[in-house]
Amino acid sequence: MTDLLIIGGGITGQVAALVAAEAGARVTIVDAQRNAGSHANAGSLHVQMQSRFLRLNPHLADNLESSLPLYLAAVGEWEALDARLGGVELTREGGLMLAETPAQLEFLHEKAGREARKGLDVEILNRDALHALAPWLSEQIAGAELCRNEGKLNPLVANRKMRAALDALGVRHVHDRITGIEDGPHPVAHGARAYAADAILIAAAWGAGALAGRLGLNLSTPPEPLHMNITEAGEYRIHHLVQHAERPITLKQFRSGQVVIGGGWEARTATADRQAPGIRKTSLLGNVALAAQIAPGIGGLRVLRTWAGYNTPVDGKSTIGPASHGSRVFFALPGDAGYTLGPITGRTAVSLALGLTPPVDPAPYAPARWRA
Amino acid sequence: MTRRFTFDGQEITCASTDVVAAALTAAGHRAFRQTDTEAKRGIFCGMGVCQDCLVTVDGQPNQRACMTPVREGMKVETQVARPPLTPPAPRSLTPKRLTPEVLVIGGGAGGLSAAIAARDAGAEVVLLDERKVPGGQYFKQSADTQKAPLDPQQSEGRELQRRAREAGVTLLSQTEVWGAFDGPEIMATSPEAVYAIAPDRLIVATGAYERPAMIPGWTLPGVMTVGAAQTLWRSYRTLPGKRVALFGNGPLVAQVAQELTAGGAEIVVLAEAAPAPATRPFAALDMARRDTGLTRKGFTMLARLRRYGVRVTHDALPHAIHAQNSALMVEYSARGRPAQVEADAVLLNYGFQPSNEILRLLGCDMTYDARFDHLRVTRSSTCETTVPGVYAVGDCCGLGGAPAAMVEGHIAGRAATGASSRPDDDSALRRHRGFQDALWRLYSARLPLPEEAAPETHICRCEEVTKAQLDAALTDDPTDIGALKRATRIGMGRCQGRYCAPAVAGIMARRQGLPLEDLSYFAPRVPIKPVDIAAITAAEALLDDPE
Numbered sequence: 001m002t003d004l005l006i007i008g009g010g011i012t013g014q015v016a017a018l019v020a021a022e023a024g025a026r027v028t029i030v031d032a033q034r035n036a037g038s039h040a041n042a043g044s045l046h047v048q049m050q051s052r053f054l055r056l057n058p059h060l061a062d063n064l065e066s067s068l069p070l071y072l073a074a075v076g077e078w079e080a081l082d083a084r085l086g087g088v089e090l091t092r093e094g095g096l097m098l099a100e101t102p103a104q105l106e107f108l109h110e111k112a113g114r115e116a117r118k119g120l121d122v123e124i125l126n127r128d129a130l131h132a133l134a135p136w137l138s139e140q141i142a143g144a145e146l147c148r149n150e151g152k153l154n155p156l157v158a159n160r161k162m163r164a165a166l167d168a169l170g171v172r173h174v175h176d177r178i179t180g181i182e183d184g185p186h187p188v189a190h191g192a193r194a195y196a197a198d199a200i201l202i203a204a205a206w207g208a209g210a211l212a213g214r215l216g217l218n219l220s221t222p223p224e225p226l227h228m229n230i231t232e233a234g235e236y237r238i239h240h241l242v243q244h245a246e247r248p249i250t251l252k253q254f255r256s257g258q259v260v261i262g263g264g265w266e267a268r269t270a271t272a273d274r275q276a277p278g279i280r281k282t283s284l285l286g287n288v289a290l291a292a293q294i295a296p297g298i299g300g301l302r303v304l305r306t307w308a309g310y311n312t313p314v315d316g317k318s319t320i321g322p323a324s325h326g327s328r329v330f331f332a333l334p335g336d337a338g339y340t341l342g343p344i345t346g347r348t349a350v351s352l353a354l355g356l357t358p359p360v361d362p363a364p365y366a367p368a369r370w371r372a
Numbered sequence: 373m374t375r376r377f378t379f380d381g382q383e384i385t386c387a388s389t390d391v392v393a394a395a396l397t398a399a400g401h402r403a404f405r406q407t408d409t410e411a412k413r414g415i416f417c418g419m420g421v422c423q424d425c426l427v428t429v430d431g432q433p434n435q436r437a438c439m440t441p442v443r444e445g446m447k448v449e450t451q452v453a454r455p456p457l458t459p460p461a462p463r464s465l466t467p468k469r470l471t472p473e474v475l476v477i478g479g480g481a482g483g484l485s486a487a488i489a490a491r492d493a494g495a496e497v498v499l500l501d502e503r504k505v506p507g508g509q510y511f512k513q514s515a516d517t518q519k520a521p522l523d524p525q526q527s528e529g530r531e532l533q534r535r536a537r538e539a540g541v542t543l544l545s546q547t548e549v550w551g552a553f554d555g556p557e558i559m560a561t562s563p564e565a566v567y568a569i570a571p572d573r574l575i576v577a578t579g580a581y582e583r584p585a586m587i588p589g590w591t592l593p594g595v596m597t598v599g600a601a602q603t604l605w606r607s608y609r610t611l612p613g614k615r616v617a618l619f620g621n622g623p624l625v626a627q628v629a630q631e632l633t634a635g636g637a638e639i640v641v642l643a644e645a646a647p648a649p650a651t652r653p654f655a656a657l658d659m660a661r662r663d664t665g666l667t668r669k670g671f672t673m674l675a676r677l678r679r680y681g682v683r684v685t686h687d688a689l690p691h692a693i694h695a696q697n698s699a700l701m702v703e704y705s706a707r708g709r710p711a712q713v714e715a716d717a718v719l720l721n722y723g724f725q726p727s728n729e730i731l732r733l734l735g736c737d738m739t740y741d742a743r744f745d746h747l748r749v750t751r752s753s754t755c756e757t758t759v760p761g762v763y764a765v766g767d768c769c770g771l772g773g774a775p776a777a778m779v780e781g782h783i784a785g786r787a788a789t790g791a792s793s794r795p796d797d798d799s800a801l802r803r804h805r806g807f808q809d810a811l812w813r814l815y816s817a818r819l820p821l822p823e824e825a826a827p828e829t830h831i832c833r834c835e836e837v838t839k840a841q842l843d844a845a846l847t848d849d850p851t852d853i854g855a856l857k858r859a860t861r862i863g864m865g866r867c868q869g870r871y872c873a874p875a876v877a878g879i880m881a882r883r884q885g886l887p888l889e890d891l892s893y894f895a896p897r898v899p900i901k902p903v904d905i906a907a908i909t910a911a912e913a914l915l916d917d918p919e
């Protein structure tokens with residue numbers, strides 16, 4: 001018997017476990033070990049509305065916009081975690097969303113206005129200001145939106161230190177795939193074994209949808225398989241998290257000098273349990289070529305490796321809270337940008353489960369919206 | 373014909389057919405680049421896979437010295453760990469889409485034979501090879517095609533190459549494969565073009581690379597694989613150093629010792645892990661019975677070495693290599709007794725790992741071969757893999773040797789064009805495989821497990837991860853090799869895990885009490901080798917065609 005059973009060992013579940021264990025709870029994390037979420041993540045800290053999401057999910061733009069305060073809180077949560085874990089190479093040098101045409105710049109102007117009203121620290125940079133700030137950019141870039149709240153971290157370091165912190169607190173890790181949950185005063189999760197707990201927290205991203213049905217929620221969580229590339233190391237010059245107003249790209253440089261390129265190019269969903277999501281030729285070529293157009297200086301480096309991971313956009317808004325009023329089964333789903341939002345989502349959800357004061361008002365994210 | 377270029381400002385004159393690594397070695401340079409910890413590295417594999425001999429050429433970083441031909445007036449510099457982000461000079465690579473009936477990857481013994489057989493059976497055949505002059509590791513041709521062959525082995529390779537050209541095989545040299553996608557579709561780059569090739573039938577003949585000894589000092593400049601030294605000598609007539617120490621297991625080690633001796637090197641030790649053949653008369657006799665010619669060739673080679681005053685030290689293993697002044701000091705043991713030797717070059721070879729990246733990416737079934745500690749691709753009697761239309765021949769399938777590779781090439785080349793197999797091919801293959809079996813019984817040796825490596829040993833050359841760091845990560849009980857990779861960075865470097873993967877997969881499997889299988893190794897990923905962003909940019913033009 002455990003006080004809290006957490007389904008999903010990614011960053012969301014891990015932070016929930018950290019908070020609970022520090023509050024004295026006995027915690028077990030059960031994970032299916034597909035490792036395609038947090039463990040495949042490239043460490044962007046997103047705050048401004050991503051053009052990828054707006055382009056792919058225009059009908060969910062309002063959800064994303066209403067979540068902006070959560071993104072701000074999420075970065076604060078990551079800073080606290082950086083301190084707690086003894087450094088995860090987190091930097092807050094800001095994010096640039098680039099424009100090549102007047103229309104794109106106009107789109108950024110309008111977007112920045114909406115974001116400023118939600119409290120984001122954003123500014124539109126003209127060509128001269130931008131190139132002074134980021135001299136490695138191609139001449140074709142005409143301006144950008146700078147969001148000073150954004151940053152990046154090294155997820156390999158973060159994941160390793162997180163695991164060590166949980167081990168030190170005595171959090172138990174179990175490898176199993178949970179296929180069903182019985183709600184009740186002492187809910188039980190069923191996988192190869194049954195796990196009873198005082199409370200269960202579902203932090204299973206794309207795996208959450210399958211567990212929600214029996215809890216009376218019509219929640220769908222299809223994974224969005226995304227392609228990533230990494231180059232060999234070069235001199236550390238690209239300090240910002242870089243995106244584009246219209247084209248699918250994220251580009252950043254780790255302190256190690258390696259450049260990570262992604263931004264929403266599709267990959268293949270894995271077909272078998274032990275497989276990783278697969279790589280598409282079009283994504284490798286298109287994504288890297290686009291990065292080299294934006295930052296010609298990376299052209300002297302070679303691409304070392306590609307991989308794919310799952311994002312779980314859900315409806316572009318977090319799902320946080322009990323499955324129903326009084327339920328002992330709780331949800332902690334970031335809803336897009338899972339690595340950025342994971343810590344704040346995990347802490348908020350576990351605070352509700354343990355009767356602690358949540359760091360943000362969870363009401364807007366209540367699972368009630370998924371009631372069938 | 374000579375060429376002149378500079379290395380860190382110093383002028384170097386060399387043969388026009390040299391690669392940078394050969395010219396630098398001949399000029400006495402051992403260190404070509406610096407790592408993140410300012411350790412020095414030089415030529416190691418000599419065949420384009422280890423990525424340790426990187427230099428900066430005319431301002432462009434990350435050029436492999438072992439694969440880069442010299443150009444008059446080029447400016448070669450020691451590569452720093454993090455080169456500046458300077459936009460490279462524009463490079464015009466022509467995007468080309470090819471759809472041959474048969475595509476052969478690899479121009480060694482197996483690939484050339486497959487290409488000739490398929491062409492003779494009437495198919496249109498394209499063959500890709502990384503080198504300027506094909507021939508592969510066994511036939512290892514001279515880069516100067518005007519030079520007379522060194523020996524019958526080189527003549528035979530030249531002859532095979534001539535037959536391939538005469539047969540009408542389209543031979544694309546200096547063409548390196550970096551992508552393999554379902555279809556199959558192969559992406560490759562040459563100095564002038566980037567290719568997307570979608571053949572009706574694919575024959576993979578990518579050979580193998582060498583397994584070194586993971587001991588302290590195996591990353592030092594001047595320490596290289598036996599095959600790298602052989603390439604320096606056979607292809608570029610350059611000795612790896614004056615005083616040469618060889619440590620290994622198998623017939624290649626003695627062969628290269630003999631070649632280098634003939635070339636003027638002083639062999640300070642020729643250390644073989646296996647006991648003396650006289651202790652295994654049955655295997656020796658069995659080997660002789662299966663191939664008298666090859667067996668005699670082996671004994672002639674050993675006799676020649678003796679004439680040079682070189683004796684094989686059996687039951688010998690290296691334990692550590694130290695840089696000492698400008699030389700290398702090797703600590704080793706022979707029949708359990710400690711010894712040490714000073715050398716200018718230390719050569720290592722403890723078997724081979726199949727270059728099976730393309731096959732694994734395409735999803736061909738693999739099984740683990742405990743005897744040779746590597747994966748073998750599952751094949752039909754016609755060398756077809758479990759992916760229809762994809763054939764595999766030679767050492768990329770698991771160690772088999774060049775004579776077997778040539779017969780397999782013949783079988784696969786005919787099968788890929790729909791021609792029936794020949795009974796004499798099948799019997800020849802049985803004979804070659806029987807010979808290999810007896811040969812490796814003769815050479816069987818108890819090699820140290822990677823678990824036994826000293827704490828300071830680099831397990832991952834590229835990311836400079838030591839055995840001690842690996843052990844620390846293992847105490848967290850990582851669930852699989854991927855988790856271990858993320859925890860330690862082992863396998864995340866430029867060689868893409870080619871050297872550390874076999875060691876780490878074995879360690880993990882033995883710890884967990886699980887059998888080794890395809891999934892024990894790092895997941896296969898594109899690119900197969902680090903690929904220039906310029907090549908990717910040029911290849912993007914090929915996307916306008918339907919995928």
